[in-house]
Amino acid sequence: MSSSSDTPVLRTIGLSKSYGPIAALSDVSLDIAPGSVLALLGENGAGKSTFISLVSGATNPTAGQIEIDGERVSVHSPLEATRLGIQVVHQEPKLANEASIAENIYLSRYAGRSGFALVDRRAMIADATAHLARLGLASELPSVVTPAFQLTAAQRQLVAIAKAMATEARVLFLDEPNSSLTPRETRKLWDLVRILCASGVAVVVVSHRLSELYEIVDQVAVLRDGVLVATGRADEMPIDRAVFLMAGRAKVEAAPRLAGESAPIGEEVLRAENIWTEKVHGVDLTVRAGEIVGLVGLVGSGRTEIGRAICGADPLLAGQIYLHGRPVRFGSPKQALAHGVVMTSEERRRSVFESHDVTFNMVASSLSRLASRGFLSGKRERSLAATWVNRLALRGTTATPIVALSGGNQQKALIARSLATNPSVIILDEPTHGIDVRTKSEIAALVKQLAAEGLGVIFISSEVEELVGIASRVVVIRGGRVAQVASGADGIGLIAAALGEIIPPTDIRHEGVVR
Amino acid sequence: MKRRSAVTGVFRRVEVALVLVIVVIGALVTIGAPDFLSTANLINLLLGVVTVGIVALGQGFVIMSGELDLSVAATIALTGASAAALMKEGVPIWFSVVVGLVIGSMIGLVNAAIVIYTGVNSFIVTLGTLSVVQGLTLMVTGGLPVAVPDSLTVIGSNTLIVGVPLPVLLFVILAIVAQLILVFTVFGRRVLAVGDNAEAARLAGIPLSATKFAVFAIAGGLSGVAGIVLAASLGTAQSSAGTDDLLPIIAAVVIGGASLTGGRGSMIGVFLGAVLLGMVQNAYIILQLSSWLQLATFGAVVVVAGIFDQVRQGRIDWVNRIRGRWAIRRPQGEAQRP
Numbered sequence: 001m002s003s004s005s006d007t008p009v010l011r012t013i014g015l016s017k018s019y020g021p022i023a024a025l026s027d028v029s030l031d032i033a034p035g036s037v038l039a040l041l042g043e044n045g046a047g048k049s050t051f052i053s054l055v056s057g058a059t060n061p062t063a064g065q066i067e068i069d070g071e072r073v074s075v076h077s078p079l080e081a082t083r084l085g086i087q088v089v090h091q092e093p094k095l096a097n098e099a100s101i102a103e104n105i106y107l108s109r110y111a112g113r114s115g116f117a118l119v120d121r122r123a124m125i126a127d128a129t130a131h132l133a134r135l136g137l138a139s140e141l142p143s144v145v146t147p148a149f150q151l152t153a154a155q156r157q158l159v160a161i162a163k164a165m166a167t168e169a170r171v172l173f174l175d176e177p178n179s180s181l182t183p184r185e186t187r188k189l190w191d192l193v194r195i196l197c198a199s200g201v202a203v204v205v206v207s208h209r210l211s212e213l214y215e216i217v218d219q220v221a222v223l224r225d226g227v228l229v230a231t232g233r234a235d236e237m238p239i240d241r242a243v244f245l246m247a248g249r250a251k252v253e254a255a256p257r258l259a260g261e262s263a264p265i266g267e268e269v270l271r272a273e274n275i276w277t278e279k280v281h282g283v284d285l286t287v288r289a290g291e292i293v294g295l296v297g298l299v300g301s302g303r304t305e306i307g308r309a310i311c312g313a314d315p316l317l318a319g320q321i322y323l324h325g326r327p328v329r330f331g332s333p334k335q336a337l338a339h340g341v342v343m344t345s346e347e348r349r350r351s352v353f354e355s356h357d358v359t360f361n362m363v364a365s366s367l368s369r370l371a372s373r374g375f376l377s378g379k380r381e382r383s384l385a386a387t388w389v390n391r392l393a394l395r396g397t398t399a400t401p402i403v404a405l406s407g408g409n410q411q412k413a414l415i416a417r418s419l420a421t422n423p424s425v426i427i428l429d430e431p432t433h434g435i436d437v438r439t440k441s442e443i444a445a446l447v448k449q450l451a452a453e454g455l456g457v458i459f460i461s462s463e464v465e466e467l468v469g470i471a472s473r474v475v476v477i478r479g480g481r482v483a484q485v486a487s488g489a490d491g492i493g494l495i496a497a498a499l500g501e502i503i504p505p506t507d508i509r510h511e512g513v514v515r
Numbered sequence: 516m517k518r519r520s521a522v523t524g525v526f527r528r529v530e531v532a533l534v535l536v537i538v539v540i541g542a543l544v545t546i547g548a549p550d551f552l553s554t555a556n557l558i559n560l561l562l563g564v565v566t567v568g569i570v571a572l573g574q575g576f577v578i579m580s581g582e583l584d585l586s587v588a589a590t591i592a593l594t595g596a597s598a599a600a601l602m603k604e605g606v607p608i609w610f611s612v613v614v615g616l617v618i619g620s621m622i623g624l625v626n627a628a629i630v631i632y633t634g635v636n637s638f639i640v641t642l643g644t645l646s647v648v649q650g651l652t653l654m655v656t657g658g659l660p661v662a663v664p665d666s667l668t669v670i671g672s673n674t675l676i677v678g679v680p681l682p683v684l685l686f687v688i689l690a691i692v693a694q695l696i697l698v699f700t701v702f703g704r705r706v707l708a709v710g711d712n713a714e715a716a717r718l719a720g721i722p723l724s725a726t727k728f729a730v731f732a733i734a735g736g737l738s739g740v741a742g743i744v745l746a747a748s749l750g751t752a753q754s755s756a757g758t759d760d761l762l763p764i765i766a767a768v769v770i771g772g773a774s775l776t777g778g779r780g781s782m783i784g785v786f787l788g789a790v791l792l793g794m795v796q797n798a799y800i801i802l803q804l805s806s807w808l809q810l811a812t813f814g815a816v817v818v819v820a821g822i823f824d825q826v827r828q829g830r831i832d833w834v835n836r837i838r839g840r841w842a843i844r845r846p847q848g849e850a851q852r853p
Contacts, residue, residue, distance in 0.1 A: 311718070313717065313718055332717070332720075332722070333717055333718050333719070333720050334720040334721065334722050336720075337719075337720035338720075342720070343718055345714075345715070345718050350712065350714060350715065351712070351714075351715040351718065352712065352715065353707070353708055353711040353712050353715065353716075353778065354711065354712070354778075355707075355711050355774065355778040355779040356707070356711065356778075356779075360704075360707075360708075364704075364708050364715075364716070364719040364721065365719040365720045365721075367701045367704055367705070367721075368701060371700070371701045374700050374701050374702065375699050375700055375701075376699055376700060376701060376704060417719060421720070
């Protein structure tokens, strides 16, 4: 860490990457100073990932240069990047699951050696413990012999960073590090980033959660359509300015927070009474026609499982679900679907049919309706898909392979799959997870519009802020139970402030607590 | 951008490539042995692939749904032998045939039940039932060939319809029907959806278990068809029937462009895959080459088909790099890679 303060540790000059005629990144020149935190901002597809993969040697640039400490280098492989001190920690860090924390941190020690070399376990454990202590992580992680699969998402993130730092990284890229972390966990992560910066490491963070990101960044660089549109100090570029630059137009102004007139809320559509599954411990929930009910909680709190229980994906151990006042029992999502209850699941990567096109993906839940005597009509399929492509302003056609779409557009296609069934209740599980600001507000606006048309919506989210202005009620889930219910913008705002803190249940204003 | 569904998109690419390969190899063999193109030889070639081909159609459904059924190879012998044994006992022929088909489907249903209700990988389950079924066959036959009555041989290879043996015609019709089912029916769509992403399919309201039961039952049933037709053609039901067919059955499906992880494939592709394999076999005989080399070539065709599929899907990095460079060199071209 000997570079003088005015030489950037990493500099790119005219870095470009194109795939055939498509330019993923054009002419990006960026300086990254040692000991600083740079926020790399942009919508999905703006070129952030391309930039990271070029600098980290995962792909090779079509033009441009990379300099480290003012010397030109060629980063043609990830191994080379590691040698040069460039490290990337991805959104969901890839750890060897059965291996311990210590083994994960020193995995690279196995890389350059003969396969016959012996592993000094004791030394490795001692080294790992010392290494974590240096990074101030000793109290954040369990014993270094704990296998990685026992770690929480936040702990995995910390281990991945510790692993990166074990190779003397000079520039550390964090790709969406806080997207599944609670505010408290994020603060711990930022503490670690500060420690790294103090020791001269440059940290580049990519995140869609701008307000959290702005707690830590020094510099901001905004990419749009592969072009670097702005760089500057964070205090000179406030969040709204950055968002404006990312979108490239004032379209974001149409964000749902401005709220339209709320639709009149109709009669009760769905009511769950004291439902139990493995991860849900006695939950009551009511959704009325035209109502958006926010279901918030941390990852693992049981919020997803409540949705799964209602739509028949997980077996109900006890309790009763009423639809339009009548008791129903869904043995499978298929039965729920037949009654107009549908769920769009959380991870779009796990929910799309990736070998197929937009049409296949959109009509998958409506097959029986589209078919006559078991035979499908390609024309009817395409016209149904085309309707939703237009209605959701999907950036693609009905014949576009689903994997060619950006994450936000894949999410839209999945929502269309559910909506195409003409449901009366839709459960959206984290529909905006890891999606850029503009698509996020498009989806929020869509949800609001659907509710206005009389649909009952259960909106599962870990970002309470996004529910302010769209949800009429927010239910906080903790440990598989309803911990708190709030309605109105103020009440929801309060929850936003408190979520993620470990508050003993007695401290909470009980409004809708069961058991 | 032209509108077309992914299903017909796949159709356009794999099948056309296979037809080209078949034409090229056919032309090369014809140069060495002009007899190759004689009607008699072509019919011989097709007759040789009927058993493998019909079973491969069933296997196609199984593989496209994301599973694998190794037991079909043994079901060929058991169904043929059971039907023949019943006929020998004087049971009416039509009834014996139905029983044979039912036995085939039952084996499929048993496989499906174990896979669905225990979650054990279908490779393991059917590797086991493969052996179980072989054992059952030996119990039925005592290891000896069972003669079938002459009246059954009407569905064998000696019956010609406009010069084409009945089994060949049956194979062609089954392949067309299977392709229609795959592309145009809700069931076909369910198979592809389940194979592509089972959990997503379930949440989308697709009946996971029913679909898997159906594909395994179809695979078993079609093995029954193949077993009975084989017995009718040979005049006897052999307990060893189908033993060597396991590799070509799976190979035909993969050569036909199906993904071994499910979600993608074509029945016309399976048909052409089976024909291509039969052609390689036939070429060695007609060119009088070493049969040892034949086995090696056969295996090589399977591996090459697998590599070809990887390339097509853009999964091989160094091929992608070459393609990328190529695309840059002519930037006005339409080479788009997402």
